[in-house]
Amino acid sequence: MNRFVIADPKLCIGCYTCEVGCVEVHVKVGLVGIPRLTVTHTVAGTMPMQCRHCDDAPCEQVCPVKAITFEDRSIQLNESVCIGCKMCALACPFGVITPYGALPQGETSMTYGGFLQPTPAPVTETPVHALLAWTVGQRTVAVKCDLCHFLPEGPECIRVCPTNALRLVDEETVITSNAERRAASVEAIATGDGLALHHPGL
Amino acid sequence: MADVMTICPYCGTGCSMSLSVTDNKIIDINGDPTHPVSEGELCLKGMYGFKHVADPGRLTTPLMRRGDSFVAVDWDTALDAIADQLGVIKKESGPDAFAVFSSARATNEENYVAQKFARAVLGTNSVDHCARLCHAPTTVGLTMTLGDGAMTNSIPELGDVSDLIFIIGSNTAECHPLIAKHVLKAKARGAKLIVADPRMTDMANKADLWLRIPLGHDIPLINAMLHVIIKEGLQNTDFIRDHSNGFDDLARAVEDYSPERVSQMTGVPATDIAAAGRAFATAKAAATLYAMGVTQFSCGTGNVVSIANLAVVTGQIGRPGAGVCPLRGQSNVQGACDLGALPNVYPGGRPITSEPDRLRFEEAWGVALSPKVGVKITEIPAAILAGKVRAIIVDGENPMMSDPNTQHFAHALEKLDLLVVIDLFMTETARRAHIVLPAGGWGEKDGTFTNTERRVQRVRPAVLAPGEAKADWWIFKALAERMGYQGMAYDRPKDIWDEVRRMAPTAYAGMTYERLETTHGLCSPCPAEDHPGTPVLHAGGLFHTPSGKAALKPVLFHPISVPEEERKAFDAPIIGHIAERPDNEYPFMLTTGRRVYHYHTGTMTRRAPLLEQIGPEELIEINPADANALFVRDRQYIKINTRRGSVIAKAWVTERVPPGVVFSTFHFWEASSNEETNADNLDPLSGIPEYKVSAAQVTKSSAADAQASVAAKREYYRQDVETAAIVEMRAHAAASA
Ligand code: SF4
Ligand code: SF4
Ligand code: SF4
Numbered sequence: 026m027n028r029f030v031i032a033d034p035k036l037c038i039g040c041y042t043c044e045v046g047c048v049e050v051h052v053k054v055g056l057v058g059i060p061r062l063t064v065t066h067t068v069a070g071t072m073p074m075q076c077r078h079c080d081d082a083p084c085e086q087v088c089p090v091k092a093i094t095f096e097d098r099s100i101q102l103n104e105s106v107c108i109g110c111k112m113c114a115l116a117c118p119f120g121v122i123t124p125y126g127a128l129p130q131g132e133t134s135m136t137y138g139g140f141l142q143p144t145p146a147p148v149t150e151t152p153v154h155a156l157l158a159w160t161v162g163q164r165t166v167a168v169k170c171d172l173c174h175f176l177p178e179g180p181e182c183i184r185v186c187p188t189n190a191l192r193l194v195d196e197e198t199v200i201t202s203n204a205e206r207r208a209a210s211v212e213a214i215a216t217g218d219g220l221a222l223h224h225p226g227l
Numbered sequence: 228m229a230d231v232m233t234i235c236p237y238c239g240t241g242c243s244m245s246l247s248v249t250d251n252k253i254i255d256i257n258g259d260p261t262h263p264v265s266e267g268e269l270c271l272k273g274m275y276g277f278k279h280v281a282d283p284g285r286l287t288t289p290l291m292r293r294g295d296s297f298v299a300v301d302w303d304t305a306l307d308a309i310a311d312q313l314g315v316i317k318k319e320s321g322p323d324a325f326a327v328f329s330s331a332r333a334t335n336e337e338n339y340v341a342q343k344f345a346r347a348v349l350g351t352n353s354v355d356h357c358a359r360l361c362h363a364p365t366t367v368g369l370t371m372t373l374g375d376g377a378m379t380n381s382i383p384e385l386g387d388v389s390d391l392i393f394i395i396g397s398n399t400a401e402c403h404p405l406i407a408k409h410v411l412k413a414k415a416r417g418a419k420l421i422v423a424d425p426r427m428t429d430m431a432n433k434a435d436l437w438l439r440i441p442l443g444h445d446i447p448l449i450n451a452m453l454h455v456i457i458k459e460g461l462q463n464t465d466f467i468r469d470h471s472n473g474f475d476d477l478a479r480a481v482e483d484y485s486p487e488r489v490s491q492m493t494g495v496p497a498t499d500i501a502a503a504g505r506a507f508a509t510a511k512a513a514a515t516l517y518a519m520g521v522t523q524f525s526c527g528t529g530n531v532v533s534i535a536n537l538a539v540v541t542g543q544i545g546r547p548g549a550g551v552c553p554l555r556g557q558s559n560v561q562g563a564c565d566l567g568a569l570p571n572v573y574p575g576g577r578p579i580t581s582e583p584d585r586l587r588f589e590e591a592w593g594v595a596l597s598p599k600v601g602v603k604i605t606e607i608p609a610a611i612l613a614g615k616v617r618a619i620i621v622d623g624e625n626p627m628m629s630d631p632n633t634q635h636f637a638h639a640l641e642k643l644d645l646l647v648v649i650d651l652f653m654t655e656t657a658r659r660a661h662i663v664l665p666a667g668g669w670g671e672k673d674g675t676f677t678n679t680e681r682r683v684q685r686v687r688p689a690v691l692a693p694g695e696a697k698a699d700w701w702i703f704k705a706l707a708e709r710m711g712y713q714g715m716a717y718d719r720p721k722d723i724w725d726e727v728r729r730m731a732p733t734a735y736a737g738m739t740y741e742r743l744e745t746t747h748g749l750c751s752p753c754p755a756e757d758h759p760g761t762p763v764l765h766a767g768g769l770f771h772t773p774s775g776k777a778a779l780k781p782v783l784f785h786p787i788s789v790p791e792e793e794r795k796a797f798d799a800p801i802i803g804h805i806a807e808r809p810d811n812e813y814p815f816m817l818t819t820g821r822r823v824y825h826y827h828t829g830t831m832t833r834r835a836p837l838l839e840q841i842g843p844e845e846l847i848e849i850n851p852a853d854a855n856a857l858f859v860r861d862r863q864y865i866k867i868n869t870r871r872g873s874v875i876a877k878a879w880v881t882e883r884v885p886p887g888v889v890f891s892t893f894h895f896w897e898a899s900s901n902e903e904t905n906a907d908n909l910d911p912l913s914g915i916p917e918y919k920v921s922a923a924q925v926t927k928s929s930a931a932d933a934q935a936s937v938a939a940k941r942e943y944y945r946q947d948v949e950t951a952a953i954v955e956m957r958a959h960a961a962a963s964a
Contacts, residue, residue: 038408038411040823045275070433
């Protein structure tokens with residue numbers, strides 16, 4: 026089973042610390058400097074969205090140049106091999122692949138100095154599809170969560186989130202959590218709570 | 228590499244952090260697991276917002292204006308020029324021709340010196356700081372009712388003890404993320420969360436009960452809660468009898484505010500209002516958290532007094548986890564208030580109109596002091612235009628962007644004979660100054676900050692200030708000496724702090740640097756060296772009012788105007804209404820606030836590339852219904868226009884704001900909402916402007932118009948002057964090297 030990071034919307038306060046942490050560590054190792062998770066606000070709640078590392082990953086299947094591969098119980102995207110065709114972004118059911126115009130390695134992708142500067146005007150103001158809007162002169166590659174595979178201590182977003190809203194789910198987590206749920210269900214039924222099952226969460 | 232423990236420079240939560248320093252540079256910041264508030268965590272501003280310290284744009288030499296640009300000069304030249312001109316103005320117009328803007332991000336020690344400079348050296352009480360624009364109603368309203376203008380409890384109590392948290396007018400998740408964490412901790416324990424807010428903030432989203440009141444309708448909501456509480460006999464009769472005055476009047480006043488009537492006024496279901504009242508009154512320990520969504524109204528003090536009324540009537544005060552919690556926005560805004568950077572009080576909060584207190588300060592400072600209450604920041608533009616104020620020293624504030632109605636403010640600045648700005652950067656305000664002085668900043672200075680729970684904590688230097696930049700206290704001391712005042716013979720911040728401890732002994736006598744060194748700070752008041760500090764104020768129902776009891780006050784509200792008969796039925800009630808209401812010409816309501824990734828006018832956070840990347844530009848929140856009607860899609864440009872100014876920025880189409888309301892911030896000079904806010908409708912009791920409501924027009928705009936607007940603002944805020952000044956300073960540094 027592949028591993029993935031997921032947030033608990035009950036704990037997420039929408040503070041974007043995870044996004045910044047993500048940029049910081051990727052820039053340090055020379056990868057594209059944009060967040061690989063996106064804090065998403067909805068009426069029902071707020072949490073960052075990032076790659077689920079699908080076991081039968083649609084992005085991996087559609088990639089024409091094998092830039093996306095299965096490695097070490099995760100789905101990895103090689104930014105150097107990527108040709109920027111955006112197929113994976115269209116295929117991802119969660120919308121968590123971001124095509125991004127890359128800058129030279131090691132540079133943060135935006136600098137301060139006023140808006141309109143960091144995000145140059147798009148090619149067209151109303152593109153056919155948002156994914157197809159990009160700026161001339163920069164090579165676009167697909168960017169997504171890589172579980173910070175280069176960090177021995179694991180995903181940086183988990184480390185920096187001030188409310189501990191994020192966690193890594195792996196086989197072991199699922200086994201433990203399933204066991205807990207089974208036990209809770211038995212307890213609920215045995216104590217006469219009937220089918221009012223508890224959901225202690227993953 | 229060395230680690231230096233200090234306190235975050237941003238919000239009033241006061242998180243503790245360790246700075247990793249290499250080669251005189253901060254390279255990394257980590258949380259402090261032993262700290263009772265932050266518990267090892269930091270939000271993104273604390274963790275990544277430090278790059279401004281080593282920014283190439285830091286001011287490194289004094290600068291004097293010549294024509295439209297600046298020349299770099301040495302300290303003697305700059306200080307002599309200032310001292311001379313201050314002397315001339317004093318001779319011509321007297322001491323009240325001066326005003327000093329102190330800073331909520333300067334240390335306690337620096338605030339003490341700044342107000343002492345104004346009072347003892349210049350001879351005026353016109354010293355104020357940005358608390359006027361944020362929690363002035365708290366200082367006034369809570370002092371009036373409870374006797375102390377501060378948060379009554381400590382932050383960890385929220386997480387550990389409170390079983391009901393009532394958040395009204397605070398976007399805690401974004402503005403005080405680490406306090407929000409304690410609220411979540413309480414929720415995990417089973418505590419209930421009630422949120423009253425027009426915006427669907429992340430706190431509202433997490434609430435057990437969300438009361439979506441319209442902008443500025445806090446008074447009727449709380450009155451209706453009190454109505455239910457009293458009607459159902461849920462008030463704390465013993466507490467009211469033993470520890471308060473004025474209950475009968477208050478009970479009579481809230482009689483008119485039935486949940487049904489208030490429901491009609493606000494659109495909040497009457498059952499929800501009643502449920503909120505019952506839950507608050509019957510909780511074991513209920514805490515009310517509030518911030519700018521309560522204070523920044525022309526009836527800000529009325530809103531605050533309502534909150535105090537609710538706490539006293541239910542006896543939810545003076546115990547762990549139960550109390551009134553104003554969440555203060557800046558790292559040391561509580562300290563700046565407590566240290567007397569206000570036009571009406573001395574350090575320790577003693578009124579300047581009190582003769583014995585004045586005599587005590589006169590004796591200690593060795594000069595005669597003015598008994599006249601000074602001019603408030605919000606009254607400054609009018610005072611300048613009337614020719615009363617001729618010279619201003621601004622220490623570490625950026626009022627060109629933080630104060631309401633920018634055009635009006637800028638117009639007033641032009642009339643000054645002398646504007647001195649002490650800052651880290653060539654800010655929007657500094658660019659309009661005559662003399663700009665380079666200050667040492669956070670990470671470079673020694674001293675103390677007081678966080679929102681009155682915890683006084685040490686801030687420590689990690690690196691050297693760039694170039695010739697100096698600590699603010701050194702600058703005031705040097706000016707004082709040049710002006711012939713010898714009472715500032717300080718060698719280091721500790722000397723100042725020891726004077727503070729002598730001059731405000733009830734609050735600070737027990738807080739030696741040695742004690743602060745070995746603890747995570749102490750909560751004031753701490754009157755003796757064996758005193759543990761005071762996490763809970765008003766314990767046992769003791770209030771520092773003249774009567775020793777809490778003073779309940781009727782607060783009346785009507786969106787347009789409270790009818791005469793209703794006012795006359797009470798002795799000195801507090802009255803509230805919305806000053807600028809939408810009309811046919813300006814059909815929307817603009818409300819303002821902050822976002823989590825930037826801090827105020829952005830002087831520091833916009834120099835942190837990581838933060839600027841996450842929040843590169845203004846986003847104006849607009850409800851999908853309004854956006855549809857205007858044919859505006861998410862991230863397309865819209866223009867907001869009020870009677871005072873206009874900005875163009877991208878729309879964030881979201882349910883976070885109700886229909887008819889748009890929300891924007893003052894982080895970006897490219898689109899600063901303060902060009903549109905109102906400086907005229909001040910709260911009569913505290914002088915705070917009504918930032919939270921302006922009648923506005925909203926229209927669809929375009930990228931081309933946005934670009935043109937930014938070009939115009941670039942000129943208006945004199946962005947090029949900053950570039951020229953940096954070149955000038957570099958040349959100066961090269962020449963003197
Ligand atoms: S850091 Fe944590 S709380 Fe903040 S946005 Fe990310 S997941 Fe949410
Ligand atoms: S990017 Fe999307 S499709 Fe690909 S593995 Fe992640 S979640 Fe699945
Ligand atoms: S919560 Fe406030 S004090 Fe704490 S790290 Fe964030 S900005 Fe700094």
